[in-house]
Amino acid sequence: MRQIVLDTETTGLSAEAGDRIIEIGCVELVSRKLTGNNRHFYLNPERDSHEDALKVHGISNEFLRDKPKFAAIADELVEYLAGAEIIIHNAAFDVAFLDKELDLLGKPGFTSFVGRITDTLAMAKEMYPGKRNSLDALCDRLGVDNSSRTLHGALLDAELLADVYINLTRGQEALLIDVDAADAIGAITTRVDLRQFTLPVLLASDQETAAHEEVLKLLDKASGGKTLWRQDRARPVA
Template sequence: MRQIVLDTETTGLSAAGGDRIIEIGCVELLNRKLTGNNKHFYLNPERDSHEDALKVHGISNEFLRDKPKFAAVADELLEYLSGAEVIIHNAQFDVSFLNKELELIGREPLSAFVGSVTDSLAMAKELFPGKRNSLDALCDRLEVDNSGRTLHGALLDAELLADVYINLTRGQDALLIDAGSEDTEAGTTIRVDLSGFELPILLANEQEDAAHQDLLKQLDKSSGGKTIWRTLEIFVA
């Protein structure tokens, strides 16, 4: 399974309004392991960054003047992304910019080249509803070291997001073990399919059930009787 964690930096917030990509960072995961086969491009956007964008990424207009234009790196980028699952935080934003850049050089949209696009922000919102789910917030919550992130940078952010994504999805469908025994080569990744295991169902005893019911009553009281289970009880009745 090949996955590419991708991030971009841009001149502003609107691809439709003429803003352009100035940096692309990509990190490769193979069977959920970092390979070190990464890609990083600085690009000449042929326009200046907005002042607010400069405060976010800190990449000066002067620095980008002699960098290649998107057209010059498009083939290399698309070959690298070909067939992979691409993981992006707030994917709609980055994909809109990539699609605009591809449109400007007469190429098909990103979906024509990659296997799929996964939005890690949507995943985080589902796992942590009502909480802050920015990259920094997720790094703090999932104990990913982001102490080196003072400004946004596409490659650094992609590296951080790769660690965040692995932690977000840890233990969902398979167990990955680093095997270093005599029978396996050190560092070999073994994928154990858990779908065939029948997990035991442990029922609460009377004491645990009573404690649970007491907690539900307290929550219902503190919400003024507006808890979801109370509403469902009324609906069913």
């Protein structure tokens, strides 16, 4: 499925209280790879940002005065996002604002035209319970360079979140083997008849078994229950 990593910046914290979207950033992934087919909009919210919001995003009210209103880009945005899996950090916040903007135009809600929504904050809380799971914290934990992020920006944050998402879901991918590479290695490997050796059987300790199970649980969550290890073990032996 085509995936779009999305982030917004807003005039404040409450769509229901009248706050509006001022910036939307979208980054496209196909087969888990960046395509460069991104979208970025600055929007005139028809109101000023709250002082606390200005400290977060740094986008001045004056800068937004001549930018298009949401109505001018709504159809382009809907067409771009249609049918895709949308990846958002703290999805409830952004979706509430997008729903409000669409509702003001008499359009159906956000979930009516996208394929599904994946919340990376919810994913991170399951994988790292009890730890800080902000975007900055996840960048630090997963080795994603966020040194250019002095203020929040929708496109920059979407680009960082794309890297974070790929790292969060990388566990299953790491188990895949390149068949061509394996064949090439086999071509230069000297075969040894192991029947001449007595090989001891070392069983996993209870602690090692428990640690292994915890890793499988993380892979289950990241892969939606499609862990290859479990599928292989469940198959009957011929």
